[in-house]
Amino acid sequence: MSLLEVERLETFYGASQALFGVSLAVAEGEVVALMGRNGMGKTTTIRSILGLTRPRGGRIDFAGARIAGMRPHRIARLGIGLVPEGRRCFPNLTVRENLVAAARRGQWTEARVDELFPRLAERRDQFANTLSGGEQQMLAIGRALMTNPRLLILDEATEGLAPVIRRDIWSALRTLKAAGQSILVVDKTLAELLPVADRCFVLEKGVTVFDGAPQALTSELQDRYLGV
Numbered sequence: 001m002s003l004l005e006v007e008r009l010e011t012f013y014g015a016s017q018a019l020f021g022v023s024l025a026v027a028e029g030e031v032v033a034l035m036g037r038n039g040m041g042k043t044t045t046i047r048s049i050l051g052l053t054r055p056r057g058g059r060i061d062f063a064g065a066r067i068a069g070m071r072p073h074r075i076a077r078l079g080i081g082l083v084p085e086g087r088r089c090f091p092n093l094t095v096r097e098n099l100v101a102a103a104r105r106g107q108w109t110e111a112r113v114d115e116l117f118p119r120l121a122e123r124r125d126q127f128a129n130t131l132s133g134g135e136q137q138m139l140a141i142g143r144a145l146m147t148n149p150r151l152l153i154l155d156e157a158t159e160g161l162a163p164v165i166r167r168d169i170w171s172a173l174r175t176l177k178a179a180g181q182s183i184l185v186v187d188k189t190l191a192e193l194l195p196v197a198d199r200c201f202v203l204e205k206g207v208t209v210f211d212g213a214p215q216a217l218t219s220e221l222q223d224r225y226l227g228v
């Protein structure tokens with residue numbers, strides 16, 4: 001059974017429908033890529049899974065629980081950690097304080113986050129608002145890991161980051177994958193995303209139009225669904 005199972009999700013913003021039937025699944029230990037051009041519904045799908053925007057139709061099961069309609073804090077507590085688009089951290093807390101504030105019991109500790117992101121460890125007493133964008137992204141990932149999530153969700157994992165930082169983030173994701181962490185990731189850099197993904201889902205206009213292995217996402221399909 002999958003850790004996360006989303007079936008025929010329908011979500012609205014007021015009267016305007018954004019999702020018309022999104023289905024996807026993440027098995028335990030899998031890295032799943034959620035793809036699609038701008039405005040196709042990736043962020044809305046993530047918001048729906050987390051209960052931040054309540055879906056009106058469809059089914060979401062996480063770790064055996066029906067979570068569609070549950071409050072966001074309850075869903076998070078079941079073990080979903082989010083690294084949001086725009087990497088929100090507490091600006092007036094230090095790196096260490098940001099991590100500690102998120103901590104929940106489990107294998108992820110400050111020491112392990114330091115190991116994953118040595119660059120962050122060097123800045124542990126700096127305020128979050130003095131970090132570069134890339135360092136803030138590392139901190140956002142660190143914070144999500146400190147909640148010891150069964151599923152880590154990253155919305156736009158590397159958008160707007162410098163190439164050397166992107167490399168560090170992808171390398172961290174590979175480390176997490178090797179450690180068996182289940183991950184759902186949105187990103188536009190296919191060259192980095194596809195090799196790390198076990199499975200891909202592509203959205204078009206709020207509907208899942210592709211579900212398969214990264215190898216099955218041919219350049220023709222990439223052009224059709226992801227090209228600009």
Ligand code: ATP
Binds near residue numbers: 013036
């Ligand atoms: P991007 O890659 O640009 O972040 P996305 O695939 O994440 O795009 P969504 O942000 O989920 O797409 O948007 C899906 C649809 O919902 C779009 O048509 C968008 O205009 C609409 N939408 C998103 N947020 C809102 C909102 N707060 N109110 C109304 N419509 C919204």
